[in-house]
Amino acid sequence: MVKKVITGNYASSYGAKLARAQVIAAYPITPQTSVVEKIAEFVASGEMEAQYIKVESEHSAMAACITASQTGARTFTATSAHGLTLMHEMLIWASGARTPVLMTNVNRAMAPPWSVWADHLDSVAQRDTGWIQYYCESNQEVLDTIITAYKVGESRDVLLPSFLTLDAFYLSHTYETVDIPDQDEVDKFLPSFDPPYKFDVEDPHLFGSLSFPHQFYMEWRYQISLSMEKAREKILETEAEFKKIFGRSHGGLLDTYRCDDAEVVLIAAGTMASTIREVVDWYRDKGVKVGLARLRVFRPFPVKEVRELAESVDVIGVLDRSYSFGYGGAFFAETAGALYNVPDKPLIKNYVVGIGGRDVTPDTVSGILNNAISLKDKGELDQEIEWIELKEGGD
Amino acid sequence: MAKLTIPEEELMIPGHMGCLGCGGALAMRYVLKGLGKRTIVSVPACCWAILSGIFPNTCLRVPMVNTAFEVTGASISGIRAALDALEIEDVNVLGWAGDGGTLDIGIQALSGAVERGHDFIYVCYDNEAYMNTGIQRSSGTPEGAWTTTTPVGDTQAWKKGPKKNMVEIMVAHKIPYTATASVGYPEDLIKKVTKAKGIKGPKYIHVFAPCPTGWRMPPGKSVEVAKLAVQTCAFPLYEVENGVYNISKKPKKKPITEYLKIQGRFKHMPSDMVEKFQKDIDKEWELLLKKEEFTKSL
Incomplete structure (x- = not known):
């Protein structure tokens, strides 16, 4: 070696x-x-x-x-x-x-x-x-x-x-x-x-x-x-x-981090997972029960793993670095699809981020986590799909 | 008794799915006789994707792979690279595509493959239109011809512009061997295939393969019309070996009308169009003679 x-x-x-x-x-x-x-x-x-x-x-x-x-x-x-x-x-x-x-x-x-x-x-x-x-x-x-x-x-x-x-x-x-x-x-x-x-x-x-x-x-x-x-x-x-x-492995199909007792979990793929991992630690230091589930394998989709994760979680925020025009990012749609036939589903929200290489910073992640935590408190979604940090005039 | 010059072994066995009188079927039979058993053939979307047999049948005694329409050149590059990587020697790699798969949609992959210099034989069996999909014009369709997408009509919307000269495009790639051949002259065809087999690098053979269904003529006319194409100089037989032209047959040129009149696809052609056709052929033939003379003198 x-x-x-x-x-x-x-x-x-x-x-x-x-x-x-x-x-x-x-x-x-x-x-x-x-x-x-x-x-x-x-x-x-x-x-x-x-x-x-x-x-x-x-x-x-x-x-x-x-x-x-x-x-x-x-x-x-x-x-x-x-x-x-x-x-x-x-x-x-x-x-x-x-x-x-x-x-x-x-x-x-x-x-x-x-x-x-x-x-x-x-x-x-x-x-x-x-x-x-x-x-x-x-x-x-x-x-x-x-x-x-x-x-x-x-x-x-x-x-x-x-x-x-x-x-x-x-x-x-x-x-x-x-x-x-x-x-x-x-x-x-x-x-x-x-x-x-x-x-x-x-x-x-x-x-x-x-x-x-x-x-x-x-x-x-x-x-x-x-x-x-x-x-x-x-x-x-x-x-x-x-x-x-x-002597090492990379987390199977769904690589979970501090999800065991988490109430709010973000699902994301690729490098933004590293940033989320860091931010999850900050929140955990403050006693907030959040976690990360890194979608390591998209096909086959980790249906079983997502369902197991959802059993104990109140809110899942799915971060998509791509968008299917007409309805949501694919990671969101697949996650929601995997959970449809499960009783006691968590709330699931789609955060569209980092399109075209825009940085997903710790601040971006914090904003998303704060929003997801607020959904848990309210017990309902504010909106199903949200494009994050659009520039003013971008709409 | 006359001596057989064509190998007896049949690598294409009875039961192909082609139309009666299919020139493409004859072409494969002859080419495989020339190449022999140790051959792998790659075929894109074309008549031969059907002719070869419906699952689970095959009419070939050599491995054949179906590939996508535009990738014959790339597919044979991959086969040769893998054979080299696995140190498997003495196997011919044959790319086998129609005029659409060669002159139109597959020209990029073929150009790339011959430029890279892989060792293979590429055969275009030219029936001068998209016959498998139902007789639509290709860039191999001759000027003036009827097809289902050049349906003539009152506006004389026949195929406009000359047939793309793929042989010259291959020659321009400076490959070691390029040739034309015809199912009307099997001995010449097999001789060329055998010669190509002995040359290392990319080889291109353009085989004239009449399609009675698409050319609107009786199935029994395929060989006759293939011979007439050569005898009228509409489709000359020649080779280009390392840039040197060699014309295989120099016929006493028959008038083009003999070739045109037995094919329904040309029956609408007005006399001035036929005259133009003849003039174009005469000019091309002269040019070919000059190319032979000039390149042999170098």
Whole structure:
């Protein structure tokens, strides 16, 4: 084990190297670019034995990763914002083809207006593509999640693609101390990719052929759903195994902090969770019972964990760094959906924050917490959805 | 007895789902004869996504993967990279797309793939329109042709503008081997495929594949019309190897009317349009002869 002070992007590159990704297909986009630059250095120096396809678009990056995976290679790519949304068609293709491709997405806002700063719309908009989605809070988590996510995605029970996200600049370009595990230990933890079916000239098959409505299309999709369900336990099991060897873990699907006796809990994903953690401590020091539940995995959605959390909580505030025009942020809508069939639901309010990279400061979080606490006292919502810290004249 | 020059082994077996007289079906049969069993083929949305068979059937004895419409070039890049990563040698990677998937929606991925120089063979089977979706014009549709989106009518709204010259676009990428071939001349086609197989790097073969359904002609006419396209110089057979042109067949040029008259898609063409068609072909043929002469002299 070596400690290095590296950016989130480099943590991602180190993760791909340690996982021994065999085929990389990538296209540059700000602020992801240094992920693939670093991998190019690894490959050029011979430190990493991989075929690196410098594709002409993100759409082609994903297409190449899919067929490389179907040929039997472990594949990796990285992207952001417009790159991810350009891939949309191929994201659905990847899960349909049951290829455990792995991708880093640096969460960035979508244009127009142009913005290269943190925003979750790019990845949240991929909710229905059949990808496992991890939202990271630290550079260490980025590296570790690459290693564990391969193991989850490639397991025969799952065989689904995964992406992990890190917030633009807050992680992508911020240096943190990261433990780089020994290659031997990673090799022991993560065996080489061994798919049940692949292109083989000695055993030819036709992949992805037409299926009529009366045939198996519907069952094929149902099987993806079953595999996504199995991914829940696989994520927990893999993290536990990782912890045994490497001595750390990152909180499963819903990473809770000081929630045990909390009356008010904020649910949030990505780097703003670190700020909330700090502010929760301040409130706890004053005896106010608040907590944080960091949404680490958005797909599969941690339904069980959210329901357990809700049992003892009076107010849940869901912070969304993206918005679905027409009704609420996706994290809010999913949380509310998960709780609809539960008796004695807490109040649930949606706080829309940090859109286009606007800072979510301790003051922002305090304001939200104060509002959520006031709802608990009143026993009802003031409004269901609130955009936080809009500038004057912004409406 | 005449000696067989075409390999006997059939890698495409009976039972394909194509229309009667499908040129695309013949093209695959011949190309696989040239490439042999150790071939992986990637096919985007096109007639061949159906021809290959409905789940769970296949008419191919080689692995085939269906991929999205615009990504054939990227998909074969991924297959080759993975074979290299896994150190699997002696496998041909074949990209197989129609004119729409090659000249229109797939041109970016193909351009990227050939520019990067991966080792593969890309075949465009050109039936000169979006036949799988029901005969809509593509940039491979010849000027003057009827399609369902160039329905002629009173305003003479036939396909305007010349057919995109994909072969020259590939030649401009400076790839080691580009060729045209036709299902009307299987020996020439298979010879070119075999040659391409022996060359490392990206190879592009543009195969003329008549579609009786879309060209509005009887199914029995496919081979005849494919031969006529060559004999009238509407679709010349040639190769470009490392920039040097070599014309495979120099026919005693027949008038274009012989090619046009057996196809319903051209039946509305007024005589001045036919004359223009002939002039364009003559000019292109002259240019090709000059290219051959010039590049061979270098």
